[in-house]
Structure formats: C-alpha cells, structure tokens
Amino acid sequence: MRKILAALAAAVMLTGLSAAVPAAAQAAPPVFRDGNGLTVVKQPEWVKDSDRTFTFTVRSEQVARYSVLPGQVSGEHVIMVTLPEGYDSSGGTRYPVQYHLHGHPDYPNTPMNQLMFESSTTGGVPLITVAPNGSGRGWYTNWVNPPASIGQQNWQNFHLDQVIPFVDANLRTIASRDARAISGHSMGGFGAFHYAETRPELFGYVGAFSGGLDLLNQAQRAAVVGTTQLPGSGSPTVPADAIFGVPVWPLDTVWNAKSPAQHVGSLRGMGVAMYTGNGGNLTENPAQAVVEKVARDTNLVTRDHLAAAGIPHTFIDYGDGSTWAEGCNGKHAQPACLVADMKHFVGLLMGSLTHP
Numbered sequence: 001m002r003k004i005l006a007a008l009a010a011a012v013m014l015t016g017l018s019a020a021v022p023a024a025a026q027a028a029p030p031v032f033r034d035g036n037g038l039t040v041v042k043q044p045e046w047v048k049d050s051d052r053t054f055t056f057t058v059r060s061e062q063v064a065r066y067s068v069l070p071g072q073v074s075g076e077h078v079i080m081v082t083l084p085e086g087y088d089s090s091g092g093t094r095y096p097v098q099y100h101l102h103g104h105p106d107y108p109n110t111p112m113n114q115l116m117f118e119s120s121t122t123g124g125v126p127l128i129t130v131a132p133n134g135s136g137r138g139w140y141t142n143w144v145n146p147p148a149s150i151g152q153q154n155w156q157n158f159h160l161d162q163v164i165p166f167v168d169a170n171l172r173t174i175a176s177r178d179a180r181a182i183s184g185h186s187m188g189g190f191g192a193f194h195y196a197e198t199r200p201e202l203f204g205y206v207g208a209f210s211g212g213l214d215l216l217n218q219a220q221r222a223a224v225v226g227t228t229q230l231p232g233s234g235s236p237t238v239p240a241d242a243i244f245g246v247p248v249w250p251l252d253t254v255w256n257a258k259s260p261a262q263h264v265g266s267l268r269g270m271g272v273a274m275y276t277g278n279g280g281n282l283t284e285n286p287a288q289a290v291v292e293k294v295a296r297d298t299n300l301v302t303r304d305h306l307a308a309a310g311i312p313h314t315f316i317d318y319g320d321g322s323t324w325a326e327g328c329n330g331k332h333a334q335p336a337c338l339v340a341d342m343k344h345f346v347g348l349l350m351g352s353l354t355h356p
Helices: 002-010 111-119 155-170 187-198 218-229 253-257 286-308 335-350
Strands: 038-046 053-060 077-082 097-101 128-131 180-185 205-209 271-276 314-317
Touching: 038 155, 053 111, 053 155, 077 111, 077 155, 097 111, 097 155, 097 187, 111 128, 111 335, 128 155, 155 187, 180 187, 180 335, 187 205, 205 335, 218 286, 271 286, 271 335, 286 314, 314 335
Parallel strands: 097 128, 097 180, 180 205, 205 271, 271 314
Antiparallel strands: 038 053, 053 077, 077 128
C-alpha cells in the first residue's frame, strides 16, 4: 500500500519544473505595502526575460511555518503575478483577476506557470493572474490536526482572507465577484473548487485542470494521505490525519464535508469549467497515466452532481489529448495539455468576467 501511495502522490509533480525568480533589468514593477495580515518580505522583482511577470514574498501568521520543498524558506510565501500587456500602475484602467493554484508538490513561480499565464494573455487580454504559494502538501484548506512542528496551517484563511484583499489593495483590480476567478491544477483544482464552494461570494468563475475533486474516491483519498508521508512533498512530513483528519469511516467526516464533487450547490450562478484527459497510453509513463485516470474519475462524479443540480458547466474530456493540443498526450501534469487548458479557460473568462 505504501508503494501505491507513493506512486500516486509523487506522480502529481510537474517533473523538471523549478522556480525562476531572478530580476531582469526592466522598469520597476509595482511596489507593495504591508496590509491585510501580510508582511512584505521581498518587494516585486521581474522574473527573468519578462516584463509582465514578477514575484514577491510575504509572511502570514495564518501559516507562519510550513513543510518546505527545496529552495523554500519556511514561513516565506512566494507569490507570482502576471500583468496584462500595457498595465500602468498610475493609470485609470482596472482589471479582473484570475487566481491559479498550483499542484502537488510544486511551486507557484515555475516556468510552466509563467508560460501558461503569459501565453494565455498575449494579444492584449486584460487579465491579471496571481499564483500564491500552497506548499507541497497544503491542500488549500485549514488543517484539522496540524503538528506542533509547524503549527497552524490555515491555508484557506491565508488565501481568501489575506491574499485576495492584499492584491486588490496593491494592484489595479476590479475588486468584485464578477471580475474574479479561481482555477488550479491537480491539488490546485481541488483547492479551486473547494474555495469557490466555501466562499461563492468571492468568485464569478471556477476551473479545474485535472483536479482531484472527489475525496470519497478511495484512490484520491490514498493519494492525499500519501502526500503527508512522502519526504518529496516537503520537510518535515506530517501525520496522516493532519490535513482532513482520520481518513477512515466513521471518523472521516471532514473528508466528506470538504469533498467538492458532492457539494456543488453553492456554485449555482457561477461559471464552472473542468478539463481532464484519460491518461493516454498506459505503457508510456504509467504513473502519470494512472493519476490522470483517477482525476478523470473524480471529475466525472463532479459533472454528474452538477448535471443533477441543473448547474450549467463546461466539461472538456480530451481523452489521449491527440485532438486537444499538439504534444498533449492525455497524461497528468503534461505541459502541452495544461497550456491548452489555460488558453481555453481564459477565453471563457473573457466572455464572462467584467473587464475593460
């Protein structure tokens, strides 16, 4: 069982992607001020070779320490932002914002995220994209039993009560539900749906790219438990019941309550989109194929609940990826698939969100 957990959890990683934060010699990015419970540790710096994407770093008492991946400093949260072309900090134009949540175990400031954000907003698309730190195993929730070694892990409070108003206070945003979206990949897809269902007054659109949306699915539940145990998900490791509590009936009430697939009612009136492949050829990278197959199963359950509730939604099941995008093979964390997902999703946003 431990080997299965390890394979499921480890395969969620976007292999070979690393953070890129060196500053380039362009005009200065915006300056941020402390507020909304966040302390600015590092002011915005352009990501290399970009004049639209920058990173900055904050601290929050909601997640004062956390399990770190290589290169991270516990308690310091890197956030990456891509501005629309022509953004002017002193201008009068304001923009909608898309918050995008990374997968497990990953960083917000990867070349892959930068590619997704910039390629989907070229040609004057008026959209700000924000990618906050979610840790290798944060799972975008307030943990039930955080260990003393790292203390409270209130990721939901950090993102929804602090990061969102902080961004609105420091960038030229349209600070309203009708101009705000949330999306995510894999673990981040779970987070996007969980946040949208928990705080529907914040978001006008939600999207999941191969999201793990059904915590009643035993393979998905095993993958979550696996992330708590794997050193590759962050150091230190944490107890199996740290995030959602005990994963076994009859003590699994939090798992059931926070499973997005079964609680879609609050998404009524919101734009909803899901993207998934089927894993493609199982003989090629079988671990990534199996993880995508599990993600697809959780999306199908979510789709059925949305349909039963009469909630309009977009469901893109691109199978082995051959007709979705060049280079897409239908597997989990496949860059060509994710870029195509993001471009399609941003098109939906521009047809729905308030924007210039």
